[in-house]
Amino acid sequence: MTRQEKKFSGVALEGKHRINLTVNGQLYELAIGRGAGKVNPSDTLSFTLRETLGLTGTKVSCDSGACGACTVLMDGRAVLSCMMLSIECDGKEVTTIEGLKDPKTGELDPLQQSFIDHTAFQCGFCTPGMIMSSKALLNDNPSPTEEEVKEALSGNFCRCITHYHVVDAVMDAAKKGVESK
Amino acid sequence: MTNYRFIGKSTQRKDALDIVTGKAKFINDFTLPDMLYGKVLRSPLPHANIKSIDVTEAKSFPGVKAVLTYKDVPDWMAGSAPQHVRILDSKVRYVGEAVALVAAETEDIGAEALRLIKVEYESLPAVYDVEEATQPDAPQLYEKFPRNILPQGIRVFGLHPLQEVVIGDIEKGLEDADFVIEGTCSYENIPNPMPPESPAVIAAWEGPDTLNVWLGSQGPHIVKVALEKWMGSINIRSVGYSVGASYGSKYMSWQYTMPAAALAQATGRPVKLSYGKAEHLAAFTVRLGSRIHGKVGIKKDGTVTFLSGDWLVNTGAFSEASQAMVAVGCGEAQLILRCPNWSFKPKVVCTNRTASGQVRGFGGQELKCALLPILALGMEKAGIDPVDFFKRNYVKPGEGYYWRDGEWWVCEGIDYTKAIEKGAETFGWKEKWKGWLKPTSVKGAKRRGVGVGIHGNADAGEDVSEAFVRLETNGTAIIYCGLPEHGTGQRTNICKMVAEILQIPLDRVSVTPADSLVNPVEIGPVGSRGTYAIGSAVIAAAEDAKEQLFEKVARNLKVKPEDLETLDGMVYVKGKPEARISWGKGMNYSGTCLGRGRFESDFSKPNFMMIFTEVEVDTTTGKIDLIRVVGATDVGQIIDPLCLTNQLDGCLGSAGIDSALFEEAVLDTRLGRIMNLNMIDYKWRTFAELPEMEHVILETPFSTHRFHAIGVGEITPSPGPPAVLMAVSNAIGVWMHDYPLTPDKVLSSLGKIAATKRGERA
Ligand code: FES
Ligand code: FES
Numbered sequence: 001m002t003r004q005e006k007k008f009s010g011v012a013l014e015g016k017h018r019i020n021l022t023v024n025g026q027l028y029e030l031a032i033g034r035g036a037g038k039v040n041p042s043d044t045l046s047f048t049l050r051e052t053l054g055l056t057g058t059k060v061s062c063d064s065g066a067c068g069a070c071t072v073l074m075d076g077r078a079v080l081s082c083m084m085l086s087i088e089c090d091g092k093e094v095t096t097i098e099g100l101k102d103p104k105t106g107e108l109d110p111l112q113q114s115f116i117d118h119t120a121f122q123c124g125f126c127t128p129g130m131i132m133s134s135k136a137l138l139n140d141n142p143s144p145t146e147e148e149v150k151e152a153l154s155g156n157f158c159r160c161i162t163h164y165h166v167v168d169a170v171m172d173a174a175k176k177g178v179e180s181k
Numbered sequence: 182m183t184n185y186r187f188i189g190k191s192t193q194r195k196d197a198l199d200i201v202t203g204k205a206k207f208i209n210d211f212t213l214p215d216m217l218y219g220k221v222l223r224s225p226l227p228h229a230n231i232k233s234i235d236v237t238e239a240k241s242f243p244g245v246k247a248v249l250t251y252k253d254v255p256d257w258m259a260g261s262a263p264q265h266v267r268i269l270d271s272k273v274r275y276v277g278e279a280v281a282l283v284a285a286e287t288e289d290i291g292a293e294a295l296r297l298i299k300v301e302y303e304s305l306p307a308v309y310d311v312e313e314a315t316q317p318d319a320p321q322l323y324e325k326f327p328r329n330i331l332p333q334g335i336r337v338f339g340l341h342p343l344q345e346v347v348i349g350d351i352e353k354g355l356e357d358a359d360f361v362i363e364g365t366c367s368y369e370n371i372p373n374p375m376p377p378e379s380p381a382v383i384a385a386w387e388g389p390d391t392l393n394v395w396l397g398s399q400g401p402h403i404v405k406v407a408l409e410k411w412m413g414s415i416n417i418r419s420v421g422y423s424v425g426a427s428y429g430s431k432y433m434s435w436q437y438t439m440p441a442a443a444l445a446q447a448t449g450r451p452v453k454l455s456y457g458k459a460e461h462l463a464a465f466t467v468r469l470g471s472r473i474h475g476k477v478g479i480k481k482d483g484t485v486t487f488l489s490g491d492w493l494v495n496t497g498a499f500s501e502a503s504q505a506m507v508a509v510g511c512g513e514a515q516l517i518l519r520c521p522n523w524s525f526k527p528k529v530v531c532t533n534r535t536a537s538g539q540v541r542g543f544g545g546q547e548l549k550c551a552l553l554p555i556l557a558l559g560m561e562k563a564g565i566d567p568v569d570f571f572k573r574n575y576v577k578p579g580e581g582y583y584w585r586d587g588e589w590w591v592c593e594g595i596d597y598t599k600a601i602e603k604g605a606e607t608f609g610w611k612e613k614w615k616g617w618l619k620p621t622s623v624k625g626a627k628r629r630g631v632g633v634g635i636h637g638n639a640d641a642g643e644d645v646s647e648a649f650v651r652l653e654t655n656g657t658a659i660i661y662c663g664l665p666e667h668g669t670g671q672r673t674n675i676c677k678m679v680a681e682i683l684q685i686p687l688d689r690v691s692v693t694p695a696d697s698l699v700n701p702v703e704i705g706p707v708g709s710r711g712t713y714a715i716g717s718a719v720i721a722a723a724e725d726a727k728e729q730l731f732e733k734v735a736r737n738l739k740v741k742p743e744d745l746e747t748l749d750g751m752v753y754v755k756g757k758p759e760a761r762i763s764w765g766k767g768m769n770y771s772g773t774c775l776g777r778g779r780f781e782s783d784f785s786k787p788n789f790m791m792i793f794t795e796v797e798v799d800t801t802t803g804k805i806d807l808i809r810v811v812g813a814t815d816v817g818q819i820i821d822p823l824c825l826t827n828q829l830d831g832c833l834g835s836a837g838i839d840s841a842l843f844e845e846a847v848l849d850t851r852l853g854r855i856m857n858l859n860m861i862d863y864k865w866r867t868f869a870e871l872p873e874m875e876h877v878i879l880e881t882p883f884s885t886h887r888f889h890a891i892g893v894g895e896i897t898p899s900p901g902p903p904a905v906l907m908a909v910s911n912a913i914g915v916w917m918h919d920y921p922l923t924p925d926k927v928l929s930s931l932g933k934i935a936a937t938k939r940g941e942r943a
Contacts, residue, residue, distance in 0.1 A: 042289070056210035057203015059425075061377040062458045066860035069377055097203035112201040116193055119823035122668030122831070124200035125377040125425035131201060154869040157860065159377055160426055160668050161834040162827055163868050 019090040023053060024099025032087060039086045046070040046081035049096060057097040057128050061157065068156035071129040071136075072096050078136035097128035100135065111135055114173035115166070122160035130156050134170045143178045146171060187677040188888050189819045192687055195673045196423070196666060208381045208397040208422045209455055216383065217246055219444045219454035220291030222281040222298050223464060224273035227309075227533040227853025228320060229302040231271050231280065239283065239297040244290035247447040248298065249282040254443045257412050259435045262335040264411065265323055266499045268439045273302075274322050275498040275535050276854045277464035284444040284452050307533035309850050311369075311472055311495040314532045322498065322531045331496070331529040337505040341587035344504070346511050346525040348583075354487020354522035358478025360562040366918045367472040368550035368902065369495065370845035371855075372836035373863065374468070374540045378425020379461035380434070384441035385451035391416045392442055398434040399427040400705030402663040405697045407435055412442070421665035421695030428835035429539040429895065430466035432707055433501055436536075437465075459858040466538035467846055468836055469503060470495030471547035475555040478522075483565035483573060487522035488514075490555075492548065494529045497536040503529045506544030508585040509640060509708075513545035514552060515582035516637040516787050519574045533853055535846075541835050542636075543708065546899035549636055550841075553903035554918055561617040567907070568610055571635045572601045576787055584639055584784040593785040594891070595881045597637075597815055601791055604813025604877045605633075608793040618914045626801040629808070630912025634900030635791045640708030641891055642783035646718035647701035650679055650726045652774040654765035656750025657689040658726070660719055663703030664711075665695040670824035671711045675719045677820060678888065682723040684748045709788055709894020712820060713886060718780040720887045726776025733774070734767040786883065788891050790814050792832060792900040796908040800931060803924030805842055805909055807872040812897065814876075817883035818890040829876045829897050837898025839866055841905035845921050 019039060021028045030039045030052070039048055046063075049055045049072070058081055061069035065083040072081045073095040081094075100109040111134055114120070121127040130153065137144060137152040144152070149170045158166070199205040236248040251269040260266035269279055281298050285291035306320045313319055314329040322329055333344045355361065382396040392415055398404050401421030408417050424431060441454035456465065475490030492510075496503040507527045514525065540546075560570050575598075576582060581591045605611070613621045613631045620628040649661035658679055666672045676690040683690075693699050706715065731742040734752045738745075738760060746753050752767050754760040768774060793811040798804075812829050819825055832838050843864040847856045857863045882889035902920060910916050915930045929936040 040289075050210075055203075056206075059207070059377070060209075061379070061425075062860040064458065064859060064861075067377065097201075101202065108198075108201070115201045116197040119191070119194055119197070119670070119821075119827060121194075121197075121200050122670075122827050123376070123378075123424060123426035123666075124196070124205050124668070125207060125423075127200050128203050150868040150871065154867040156868070157377060157865060159375055159428070159834045159865070160827070161830045161832070161866075163871055164830050164874060165823065165827060167868070167871075 016090070019087055021089055022093040023049065023055065024095060025103060028053065041085065041087050043086045044082050045084040045086050045089055048086040049081060055096050055098050059125055059128055061125070068133060069126055069129040071132040071156070073132055073136055076139055078133050097131060100131065109135070110177055111138065111170070111173045114169040118165045118169040118172065120162055120165040120169035122162050126156060126158045130158065130166055138174055138177065143174050185681055186684065187681050187687055191821060191823050192673070192677060194670050195676060205423050207378055207425045208383065208395060211383065211395065211422065213383060213385060213451040216451040216453055217284040217286065217448055218288045218291050219441050219452045220283045220285065220288065220295055221279045221440065221460065222295045224276060224278045224280050226273060226302055226304055227276050227307040228305040229273050230305065231273065232301040232303050234281065235299040236281065239294040242290065242294045242297060244286040245283060245294045246450070247284040247444055248294065249443055249447060257439055259411050259439060260499045261502050262337055262504060265325065268443055275533050277535055278498065279440060282440050282444055284448050307853050309532050309534055309848060311470055311493045311530045311532060314530050315528070322533065326531060329531040331500055331504060331531065335504055338508055339586045343508040343511050343583050343585050343587045345527060346514060346523040346583065349522035351487050351489050351522050351524050354478045357480065357486040359481045360559065361476065361478050362558045362562055363476045364555045364558050365472065365474045366551045366554040368547055368920050369470040369472060370840060370920045371467045371470060371848065372840035372844045373462055373846055374428035374430045374466065374836045375462070375863065376426035376428055376430060379456040379458055380431060380437045380465055381453065381455035382434070382438045382441045383451055383453045384438065384445040386445055390414070393418045394438055395420045395422065396434055396438060397422050397424045397431060399424055399429065399432045399665060399667050400707060401665055401695045402697050402703045403432065403705055404434050404438060407433055408438065411435065419697045424665050424667035427667050428541040429543060429707065432539050432705065458860060462858040462863060463855055464535055466501065466540060467497070467535055468540045469506060469537040469544065469547045471551045473551040473555060475552065477556060477559040479559040479563045481563055483560070483563055483570055485518060485520040485559070488518065488520050489524040492525060492527040494527055495532055495537065496529050497532055497534045499531065499536045500529060501536060501538030503537065506539065510544035510548035512582060512584040513636070513638060514548055516576045516639065517571065517574060517635050519580065534848055535855065541895045542899040543895065545636060545638060549634065549899055550902045550920065553634055554906055557907055566614060567633050568601065568605050571791070572598055575635060575637065586784070590639065590784045592787060594787050595815065595883060597789040599881065600789060600813045600815040600877065600879050603879060604791050604793060604811060607875060607877050608811040610793060613795065618911055620912050620914065621795070627797055627799055628912040629795060629797045630908045631793065631795050632904040632907025632911060633791065633793050634904035636896050636899040637787040637789045638709050638896050639784045639787040641710055641713040641788045641894060642786050643708045643710050643714060644704040644782055646703055646715045646780040648719040648722045648778045649701060650719065650722040650776040652726050652730055652764060654768050654770050656685060656764045658683055658685065660690065660692045661700050662692055662715070662719060663695050663697060663700035664692070664706060664715055667706060669706065669711060669828055670821055671706050671715070674820045674824065675716060678716055678720050679723045682720060683727060685750055707895070709892060709896055711894060712890050712892030713786065714780045716890065717886060718778040721778030722776040724776065725778060726774045729774040729776060730764060730767055734762055737762065737767060786885065786891060788893055788896065790893060790896045790900055792904045794901070794904045794908045796905060796912055798909060798912045798927060800913065803927035805922055805927065807842065807905070809873040810838065812876045814893045815879035815881050816891060816893055817886060818880050818888050819878065820890060825878065826876060828893065830874060832898040832901050833866055835898060838901030838905060841902035841920055841922060843921050843923060
């Protein structure tokens with residue numbers, strides 16, 4: 001047993017042997033345990049998404065809840081996937097950056113388009129997390145003020161300093177979203 | 182101004198769709214079949230000999246494939262210069278230095294194996310202060326560096342690299358001066374560039390003499406060149422991925438690539454070595470420590486008569502490229518100061534903390550942060566406005582300087598006076614500047630102040646770039662260039678340049694992956710050379726390809742090549758739109774047009790950046806708010822406006838402006854440990870605290886570039902920290918010289934609390 005397994009072997013799994021996780025509309029039944037395709041009790045959600053399901057669009061930077069790079073939507077709200085254990089996500093619905101496009105038409109989410117139009121990225125490493133946090137904001141508040149955008153994104157680290165373009169992109173997407181309603 | 186089809190227009194970045202959909206591949210998004218994971222055991226002590234090391238238990242742990250110690254790693258030496266760093270050594274020199282390497286089936290297994298390695302250390306005294314380290318009785322890090330001083334005269338840039346600035350006669354300067362001031366200023370808070378993506382690499386051997394590495398380096402080609410030099414006669418193929426930012430730090434990249442190569446060699450399998458964030462912050466590139474004891478002579482009219490001083494450069498446990506950075510810093514000092522008499526002497530010193538290396542600003546920012554505040558003392562004495570001072574002093578066409586190669590270069594660039602004036606006007610400098618140590622405004626406990634900094638770099642034309650451009654029969658073009666994308670949009674920008682020359686839609690131009698097997702020599706997007714040096718090589722290749730195409734077509738149509746022009750994949754005879762032929766036909770659907778371009782070093786064209794800042798200091802709490810930033814530059818010609826503003830906004834981050842305000846690696850000198858090895862305790866600016874930001878971007882044509890561009894490159898943050906220091910000093914009416922200007926220091930400068938020394942507890 002590795003150290004992490006020992007640490008988490010006390011988590012009550014309530015006799016469960018698998019978890020159900022819906023990611024981007026697709027249901028995954030994942031066995032709990034060790035080995036390929038399984039979910040270790042110590043696996044974080046970001047690990048499961050990236051390493052087990054191959055959804056590498058979600059990025060990990062600090063791996064400790066400080067930077068927002070790993071932000072995904074869980075039941076519509078922004079969460080830090082590096083701070084959640086996958087076994088705690090049983091029955092949840094997760095959306096990652098890969099799932100933002102319209103599944104039928106393949107059309108980009110207006111936020112994604114707006115990030116492109118404003119070149120709201122430099123290295124692009126923080127961008128998936130930025131877009132997911134912005135998405136959660138607009139879900140909640142379709143026409144935020146600039147201050148509200150800044151507040152909502154203040155947990156997202158961007159070292160290249162793309163903040164200014166990101167604020168423009170989110171405001172613009174919000175404006176277009178409201179106009180098209 | 183020329184009206185271009187792509188240049189200067191906002192175009193979608195080529196990788197935009199991949200970035201916003203999560204498809205862009207960074208190195209950690211990539212695995213190889215059969216790949217193992219590397220892990221590093223790191224030293225808990227700042228200076229120690231390894232007395233014994235027992236790996237038996239770790240080796241027999243299930244899933245562990247190799248455990249390496251200093252006894253069994255290859256004798257590869259790195260570091261510059263001379264080489265002095267082993268991947269593992271019998272001695273450790275900083276907390277976090279590698280002690281043992283493990284390769285295992287999973288990261289968890291590797292981490293567990295590290296815990297099973299038993300090391301006995303013989304602790305040695307450690308030294309952290311750059312001056313204490315040079316004392317005769319100081320602990321010595323390397324036998325070959327007496328008093329911990331790295332040798333000078335090393336061939337970092339050619340035969341006689343610049344290692345000091347000695348010009349004229351200091352005595353004469355003393356005589357001519359109306360005022361002589363003396364001061365010490367340090368930029369020693371060891372800020373971390375902290376790119377979001379930590380260093381990572383995959384290494385795999387093909388047979389005994391070919392090593393493949395995949396990594397997020399800013400200069401994949403230079404990784405190949407350096408490793409081939411240091412690892413003996415092997416071939417290296419280096420493939421660059423999207424860089425999760427670097428800010429210079431992931432340029433050489435041998436620090437993590439060589440250990441991965443050793444593990445891959447020992448196991449015969451591919452090995453990924455990926456740093457965690459704490460490892461990244463504890464054991465990877467930080468800025469140089471910079472301390473200047475300087476003396477300046479100045480006349481009443483603001484003319485500087487001499488500058489003398491010692492520049493003490495703390496490189497930490499080893500030098501990645503410190504003498505090279507010092508050479509560039511010495512050159513850059515001369516760009517901002519017109520002065521007949523110099524005696525400016527750097528010393529690069531090793532100490533027992535994590536090593537310093539290349540970071541955006543490459544020696545120049547570290548120098549400016551310590552030098553400008555000393556010059557400011559002189560300006561204060563003479564009662565000179567700093568904007569006027571910089572206007573008078575910044576290098577003009579026809580004026581000369583010694584550059585990093587030790588040669589005397591004469592500026593053939595442009596005069597940046599207009600950019601300075603426009604910047605000052607936009608900022609409202611005249612209205613806000615009230616004189617030295619005078620606040621702009623006072624409202625109760627809140628005092629505002631303004632400050633300004635300046636920087637320039639003649640490296641925009643440094644080193645060699647080569648590129649090929651291949652025309653396809655279907656009217657598309659491929660650029661062969663070893664340029665990775667590290668955030669500036671440069672891979673797209675070179676496509677724009679080629680599309681402009683060939684007059685084809687932008688989506689018909691692509692760039693090869695940054696793979697050293699495919700591409701010619703490319704030093705990489707460093708030293709602000711992206712637009713000028715790399716751009717010029719690519720442009721030359723495109724022009725060459727076009728020429729070859731026109732020659733073929735001219736023969737075909739029985740006209741002269743100069744009678745031809747091309748648009749959207751068709752070649753026309755000028756003035757006769759009916760006489761046309763497609764690229765494919767022109768090339769007879771067989772044969773290739775492969776254009777070749779090369780750029781050679783040219784240090785005669787400095788670029789320019791100035792930053793104006795306004796701060797508000799709360800004199801009750803000591804908190805400083807950065808209110809407004811105005812950047813001023815002249816880029817010759819904008820290539821892409823949004824990529825440019827992104828780059829200019831970058832002045833806050835990557836150990837830039839904020840390294841004056843709150844960024845620091847807090848070194849506890851009792852333990853030798855950096856105490857804030859996470860992204861909560863290492864402070865960074867959030868969206869909620871963005872200052873107002875404005876850019877003044879002039880476009881004065883640079884005649885020697887095909888599109889008249891010079892760019893701005895890496896220097897956007899560099900003038901920032903001293904500008905903030907000046908602004909805060911003016912706001913509170915007391916000189917502050919101790920980066921970063923945390924609230925406690927503000928309050929102690931105001932005499933409200935007792936001062937604490939760095940590394941001590943309050
Ligand atoms: S990676 Fe999850 S918050 Fe930083
Ligand atoms: S774009 Fe590089 S960190 Fe945000």
